[in-house]
Amino acid sequence: MTTMVANSGRPMAPPKRRRSKAVRRLVITLVVLLGLLVAADFGAAAFFEHEVSKRAQQQFDLRDHPSVTVGGFSFLAQAVSGEYDMVTVDAKGVPVNVLRDVEVHAELKGVRAPLSDLVSGSITGVPVREVVGQVKVKAADVTRAMSVNENQVIRSLTDLKIDPVSEKAVSTPPADGAETEDESEVADTEGGTAGVRLCGTAEIAGKSTELCVFSIISLSERKIAVSPKRMELRNSDSDVKLPPSVQQRVLPFFAIELDPGDLPFAVTPTSVKVEPGVLSVKGKAADLVLGKS
Incomplete structure (x- = not known):
């Protein structure tokens, strides 16, 4: 009778080492391939952004190339399809008339531009399904526009601050002895008009005085029209109360029009908006061609 003896010993060490080495090689290979794909993705995206930037520079008639960023998870996946979900274009420090920044x-x-066409140089224009364009005017440029005013007090305004307020706050003065509350979080959304508080410092009667003008901004032939409605003055002593009759004589000096130039890609302006430190004009357009020659 033959007796069967079960092999209860542990697996031999050499096969285990071979499997471990194989797993490590596989992991290293996958990491290298992933790195190459990421590098290729970034490289292709950088090339595409440069090409779009050149066409945007032509469209904007800018001195320098604007910044271009492609959105979406994978650039190469979008390049294969030939359509890109979102491409943002930003240009700063653009001079327009008296404005300088x-x-x-x-x-x-929905930008349609096969990467192969861009690489070969065969593409003459980049079709775009929809464009949302915006131009922004900063406080320094608003101050610059006010500096041409004939009123010496207004010309001397410094440290101008721009804050959004509701249109109701513009038209409704606070109770006696109170200041208009900060409404930046509940201000009106973008639309045909918006409320704004412009505050600066000026020398009035020999004292440094904070002067705040509450105005409505609106579109006026593609320009930002600032229509002042009331004002508040404060200095180190107390609030300075100006009689309504005096305010009505002073307020027109704060009425200005800001020309920020045309919106990008000939977008028609449809709304204005106030953000902290910024007045802006915004609009939309559809079915455009970028950099068409």
């Missing part, structure tokens, strides 16, 4: 922002949706 206008910002241009555009969101391009």
Whole structure:
């Protein structure tokens, strides 16, 4: 009778080492391939952004190339399809008339540009399904526009601050002895008009005085029209109360029009908006061609 003896010993060490080495090689290979794909993705995206930037520079008639960023998870996946979900274009420090620091922002949706056409140079224009364009005017440029005013007090305004307020706060003065509350979080959304508080410092009767003008901004032939409605003055002593009759004589000096230039890609302006430190104009357009020659 033959007796069967079960092998209860542990697995031999050499096969285990071979499997461990194989797993490590596989992991290293996958990491290298992933790195190459990421590098290729970034490289292709950088090339595409440069090409779009050149065409945007032509479209904006800018001195320098604007910044271009492609959105979405994988650039190469979008390049294969030939359509890009979102491309943003930003240009800063654009001079327009008396303004010197206008910002241009555009969101391009549904950009159709096969990477192969861009690489070969065979593409003459980049079709875009929809564009949201915006130009922004900063406080320094608003101050610059006010400096041409004939009123010496207004010309001397410094440290101008821009804050959004509701249109109701513009038209409704606070109770006697009170200040208009900060409404930046509940201010009106973008639309045909918006409320704004412009505050600066000026010398009035020999004292440094904070002067706040509450105004409505609106679109006026593609320009930002600032229509002052009331004002508040404060200095180190107390609030300075100006009689309504005096305010009505002074307020017109604060009425200005700001020309931020055309919106990008000939977008028609449809709304204005106030953000902290910024007045902006915004609009939309559809079915455009970028950099068409």
